Amino acid sequence: MKIAVCIKQVPDTWSEKRLSPSDATLDRAAAEGVLNELDEYAIEEALRLKEGHGGEVTVVTMGPERAADTIRKALSMGADAGLHLCDEALHGSDACATSDALARILAGRGFDLVIFGCESTDARMSVIPAMVAERLDWPQATFAAEVQVAAGVLTVRRQTEAGVDTVTANLPAVVSVVEKINEPRYPSFKGIMAAKKKPVETLSLADTGIEAATVGLAAAWSAVTDFAARPPRAQGEIMSDDGDGGRRIADYLVTNRLI
């Protein structure tokens, strides 16, 4: 089975995120870049499927040059190859352009299954898996808490508020996973050493046939027109209880629309 896993480099979860004053995009240089945490679960699921069925796992990312670190991390966990779409023109791409680019580099490579995390920790739109599936015209089974493949058929279990959905689809298909699905493995020293020798293909926009005018900040369907830093936390308000403390706390909560 040929499996692709789409992974994104995001600013370290604990770092303070900033927008660049010049173009209102996320300042990715300001914080350390890490592998989007949910994508570790996607990689783990792919590795388990490979261990069960044989095959190959390719990790795919669209991102700046240093996103290559994220590919290395996935390779050190056990993925076999990397595919990196890296082009200045992609900077500031919205979800439409990102999904278009990902679909184009995924198509025609013989993948049976493409696995995504269900959300990135920086933009958190949770839309890329569905958009990519639509563009590929493949079935999508999103928010999977369990994935099985047998005889060319994918079966996914998804936890919902009402119960558990069981969804099946023919391969090739797109899956996005939730963190309940597994416990991602740590890389190992041997994995780190082996990763250096695994193939990583780097593509530019020209290699994909995407026109530069259709991607990047200028082509985005939505635009950030203004932004402001969150005001610093104000001094708390101290109320002394003169017998009506409970009512005053309730009033406060109502005024601030907290209840």
Next chain:
Amino acid sequence: MTPMAGVTDPDLLGDLSGLLTDEQRQFAALVRSYLDDQIRPHLSDWFEAGHLPVREIARGLGSLGVLGMQLSDYGCVGADPISYGVVCTELEAADSGLRSLVSVTGSLAMFALRTYGSQQQRTEWLPALARGEAVGCFGLTEPDAGSDPAAMRTTAHRTPGGDWLLNGRKMWITNGSVADIAIVWARTETGIAGFLVPTGTPGFTAVDIPRKMSLRASITSELILDGVRLPADAVLPDVRGLGSALTCLNEARFGIIFGVMGAARDCLTTALEYAHTRQAFGRPIGSFQLQQRALVEMAAAYTSGVLLAHRLGSLKARQGLRPEQVSLGKFANVSAALGIARQARAILGGSGITLDYPIVRHLLNLESVLTYEGTHDIHTLIVGAALTGERAFT
């Protein structure tokens, strides 16, 4: 260049991460993230309870490739000395007990088997020890023979049938009561020999040493060998007297030279954070000159210690280390780390004595590190002998 302002990472001052290759940096980052997720949250509880889940931790570290990482076969990684060193730094930044576990398994038990063991002994035990599925210990010290191991009383007698009979006691043995095998050093008719002793052999008992106030997150035991009968092939065939045991110790000491700088780093980081946030007299305590001097002394000692460790690491990689070079490293870096821990302890004021911060734990642990693997005094005298040509300790 813009000046630095308000850092809490002591590596930044000397740009110490620049000493590392990408691969060394990735090894260290992997160990650090494993420890942050799996181990750090429990350390103060384990320390307080005097407990360490050695087997679970060995399996975890084994799956990363930490155990015996300097060895290059039998499932081991074959890492260079500095990689091993920076991994020891990360381990000891968490707790000296973890680094002890790894030193004893990798540098003492596995190294002894790899260097002096038979083919059969190696294939039977090294892969399992590397995976952390088996645990090893190393029994050299005795109740009445510590700094002077040549005074050991444990004996191994050859029976007419060719078996060995071991009798004696070993003291202060890390991992002793949890180990599957013990490398035991004993006196024979022909000199000191090493033995591979499965801990399930009748006559072998291990009793934990209670009431320790240091290395509490580490198992330390007394081994009692009461007529332990071993087959002829339990002896490590390539051992050539006590010198072989001391060669193993030099491997472990090398890890300590890097390791203690981890404990120092953790203390310094904690103190820097505290100095930024703690207020006294309406100002952060880091704004007072005395506290700044303490932080600067700590940062200078830390940076020098890391540089010394790296120098010794590259010498080891290139040409190997002489015993007095290892002694110089242990002498300098353990006392530097202790000094840093003590200063950090004071910067935290009252908070510095609780297990809510890692400092007092490091401080207490380092007291053991000062003593084991050759006491500070003995290393002083080894370097002294190298400088003067006069041996002052026998």
